[in-house]
Amino acid sequence: MQQKTLNGSSLEFNLLCRNCSENELCSPIYTAHIRQCPQNTRYYSYIGTVRGEMYTIQKCRCDSGFYRHNTSFETYKIQNDMFPHIFTFKNDSVFFNTRQRTREKFWIEIEKCAPCEVGVFCENSQQQACAAHSTTLTRMSPTRLSCACFPGP
Secondary structure (H helix, E strand, C coil), rough: EEEEECEEEEEEEEECCCCCCCCCCCHHHHCCCCCCCCCCCEEEEEEEEEEEEEEEEEEEEEEECCEEEEEEEEEEECCCCHHHHHHHHCCCCCCHHHHCCCEEEEEHHHHHHHHCCCCEECCCCCCECCCCCCCECCCCCCCCHEEEEEECC
8 A cells, every 4th residue: 555645635545456347436546445336327438528628537327217316526636656557557548548638637427326207218317208298108218219109099
């Protein structure tokens, strides 16, 4: 374990690396304390712009059939000397690209999700209404294709 200071907080880092599982937030700040995406979410990571600045963006987004009812955000910037292993990532990894393009800035967004109710479908973390004269018949309907027409005269 090694202690470093980040944004005024003292943190312990385990510099021994391991592969992250499918739904873990896998970033340098979480080497000692792995963060798991909440239930009914999926992990996404990409290089993108937030408020006009480049970041490595890491998200836990709601699965289809669930909608976002709460979101937490976190940002941090790491220093070049904080993580000696930051330079050992493969050239095609998101962290190699972070070093090259974003100067080690990370944006983390974690959604808390609830199941979609009967009458609407949930796609892209949002509840959405079916077209006029139609509804969903079950909870956790994932797409517009789940909508069925009301019986007519």
